[in-house]
Amino acid sequence: xxxxEKVVKKYNYQDKAAVDNLDLHINKGEICMLxxxxxxxxxxxxxxxNKLIKATTGKIYINEMDIEKVDPIxxxxxIGYVIQDTGLFPHMTIAENIATVPMEKGWDRxxxxxxxxxxxELMELDPEIYRDKKPKDLSGGQRQRVGVARALAAxxxxxxxxxxxxxxxPITRGKLQDEFLRLQEKIGKTIVFxxxxxxxxxxxxxxxxxxxDGKLVQFGTPxxxxxxxADEFVSELIGGNGSLKIMNLIKCKDIMRSIPNIDVDNSVDxxxxxxxxxxxxxxxxxxxxxxxxxxxNYDSLANHKATLKELLKPIGETVTPKTTLQDTLSKMFSLGxxxxxxxxSRGRVDGIITMDDLLKAVSxxxxxxxxxx
Amino acid sequence: MTKAQTSSLRLRDxxxxxxxxxxxxxxxxxxxxxxxxxxxxxxxxxxxxxxxxLQHLYIVAISSALALLTSVxxxxxxxxxxxxxxxxxxxxxxxxxxxxxxLAIVALFVGFLGIGSKTAxxxxxxxxxxxxxxxxxxxxxxxxxxxxxxxxxxxxxxKRILYKIELxxxxxxxxxxxxTAVTINIGTAILAAFVGGGGLGDLIxxxxxxxxxxxxxxxxxxxxxxxxxxDIVFGVVERRTII
Numbered sequence: 088x089x090x091x092e093k094v095v096k097k098y099n100y101q102d103k104a105a106v107d108n109l110d111l112h113i114n115k116g117e118i119c120m121l122x123x124x125x126x127x128x129x130x131x132x133x134x135x136x137n138k139l140i141k142a143t144t145g146k147i148y149i150n151e152m153d154i155e156k157v158d159p160i161x162x163x164x165x166i167g168y169v170i171q172d173t174g175l176f177p178h179m180t181i182a183e184n185i186a187t188v189p190m191e192k193g194w195d196r197x198x199x200x201x202x203x204x205x206x207x208e209l210m211e212l213d214p215e216i217y218r219d220k221k222p223k224d225l226s227g228g229q230r231q232r233v234g235v236a237r238a239l240a241a242x243x244x245x246x247x248x249x250x251x252x253x254x255x256x257p258i259t260r261g262k263l264q265d266e267f268l269r270l271q272e273k274i275g276k277t278i279v280f281x282x283x284x285x286x287x288x289x290x291x292x293x294x295x296x297x298x299x300d301g302k303l304v305q306f307g308t309p310x311x312x313x314x315x316x317a318d319e320f321v322s323e324l325i326g327g328n329g330s331l332k333i334m335n336l337i338k339c340k341d342i343m344r345s346i347p348n349i350d351v352d353n354s355v356d357x358x359x360x361x362x363x364x365x366x367x368x369x370x371x372x373x374x375x376x377x378x379x380x381x382x383x384n385y386d387s388l389a390n391h392k393a394t395l396k397e398l399l400k401p402i403g404e405t406v407t408p409k410t411t412l413q414d415t416l417s418k419m420f421s422l423g424x425x426x427x428x429x430x431x432s433r434g435r436v437d438g439i440i441t442m443d444d445l446l447k448a449v450s451x452x453x454x455x456x457x458x459x460x
Numbered sequence: 461m462t463k464a465q466t467s468s469l470r471l472r473d474x475x476x477x478x479x480x481x482x483x484x485x486x487x488x489x490x491x492x493x494x495x496x497x498x499x500x501x502x503x504x505x506x507x508x509x510x511x512x513x514l515q516h517l518y519i520v521a522i523s524s525a526l527a528l529l530t531s532v533x534x535x536x537x538x539x540x541x542x543x544x545x546x547x548x549x550x551x552x553x554x555x556x557x558x559x560x561x562x563l564a565i566v567a568l569f570v571g572f573l574g575i576g577s578k579t580a581x582x583x584x585x586x587x588x589x590x591x592x593x594x595x596x597x598x599x600x601x602x603x604x605x606x607x608x609x610x611x612x613x614x615x616x617x618x619k620r621i622l623y624k625i626e627l628x629x630x631x632x633x634x635x636x637x638x639x640t641a642v643t644i645n646i647g648t649a650i651l652a653a654f655v656g657g658g659g660l661g662d663l664i665x666x667x668x669x670x671x672x673x674x675x676x677x678x679x680x681x682x683x684x685x686x687x688x689x690x691d692i693v694f695g696v697v698e699r700r701t702i703i
Binding site for chain 2: 134137139159160161162163164165166168170171172173174175176177178187188191234237238247
């Protein structure tokens with residue numbers, strides 16, 4: 088979708104190139120994170136895509152079309168643009184702000200009004216309340232949402248986002264990141280996202296391009312970068328706890344194990360036999376009439392001579408298949424348990440994850456990234 | 461600002477405007493109806509006062525309008541990237557113009573324009589360039605760079621950015637400049653009388669010549685009241701353009 092070919096940007100007042108011989112290919116529908124310290128050339132790289140900055144040499148292609156041949160105004164009208172300070176027009180209402188690009192494109196009034204309301208709803212802002220407000224009446228998070236809505240207004244296939252959540256407090260930032268990821272699942276835009284925050288890059292990116300001194304240091308999926316940092320610099324950006332960060336990428340459904348079940352009428356001995364046969368330590372106990380009752384584990388069966396019903400333990404709080412391993416771990420800590428059940432829908436258990444599974448997933452990942460993929 | 465605040469402000473402004481007008485009218489009536497003596501009676505009449513006020517307003521209006529029509533475009537040009545580097549130089553030159561005493565400027569222009577209101581208008585024009593130019597520059601340059609960047613990044617052409625973003629956002633500051641210029645001009649326009657341009661300065665000169673305080677005071681008070689009036693009116697306009 089977007090392709091950089093040997094792109095160089097040199098400013099007159101600098102000896103070193105701001106962007107040095109960059110080759111980069113961003114696929115359609117992917118979020119590509121440009122990450123690196125200040126002055127690494129990530130913002131310059133992004134701004135060359137919509138020609139806010141002109142490349143000194145090299146070519147940039149969008150859909151195999153050399154952007155040098157495209158009129159900058161036309162090019163920009165088809166590329167969403169979100170910046171850190173939102174850049175909302177303070178003298179215009181929220182609706183007028185969002186309508187900027189449709190107005191420039193000469194859309195029909197009714198169509199614009201419709202689109203504005205649709206976008207406000209998409210951003211979970213009630214059009215009745217927010218349509219006619221001015222940007223100063225909104226909170227930072229709301230303003231940034233309007234910024235994203237404005238960029239999406241004319242439904243551009245490409246979005247450029249320059250540290251859009253950088254100025255927000257951590258809680259709002261996390262919330263907006265989650266919201267945006269959910270939104271992206273629906274809209275599937277090709278997104279170039281600039282950040283200096285490696286954690287954000289790992290969380291948001293389908294691909295991460297790590298840059299330093301205008302050069303591309305490493306390009307790959309978050310997983311590849313976490314498990315195989317190209318050099319010292321990338322490791323340093325990731326920080327000391329790369330393994331912990333990997334836990335943020337893996338979902339429960341990737342490592343959970345299935346769990347057998349047994350009817351409550353069976354004896355303890357029969358349950359024990361089944362456990363040994365399957366080589367597992369836990370088993371769900373069900374009842375034909377009432378469905379899932381609870382579970383029993385190897386230790387309780389070995390120590391007691393009682394009925395299954397007496398040994399039953401409640402399932403307790405569960406995690407969902409989409410929960411990250413990090414959240415699962417913190418759930419285990421807060422529950423004070425070494426096992427937790429995975430439940431996709433109410434009253435059903437899809438699998439089980441133990442502390443050992445978590446350890447294994449993370450340590451495996453350190454050696455090779457194939458396991459998760 | 462909430463609605464209640466704006467409306468109460470408006471009421472206060474209306475009351476002060478009425479108050480100032482009534483002082484001026486009352487003083488004029490007093491001077492005309494109860495002249496000190498025959499000399500004053502001969503010099504002052506309602507039509508003379510109204511004529512002087514109209515002349516005064518004419519000089520101020522033309523000179524201020526000229527200043528507006530030159531300063532704002534000049535200010536816009538000086539904020540364009542290509543000419544930005546000249547902005548401080550131009551400001552310095554205009555600043556120097558401002559430091560020359562107004563009477564000197566008026567006298568200077570008599571040299572090649574002769575006497576009459578034209579000379580006064582030209583002098584006042586030069587005098588009011590600075591506040592408007594300065595505020596146009598400051599107003600446009602103080603627009604958040606991120607706002608301009610966003611507009612550019614979304615595909616707004618440069619001209620539309622100027623009309624839709626920069627000028628509306630700079631408007632309150634530009635109007636503040638016009639407010640300063642007009643207020644100063646109303647006071648300075650008294651000097652027009654010294655070059656035969658007429659206006660309320662005539663009353664001061666006549667009052668001085670015939671040593672009658674009533675005439676002199678009228679010539680001094682009316683421009684002062686008009687200046688205060690202009691200040692209030694433009695203040696209201698300025699506030700209404702602030703977002």
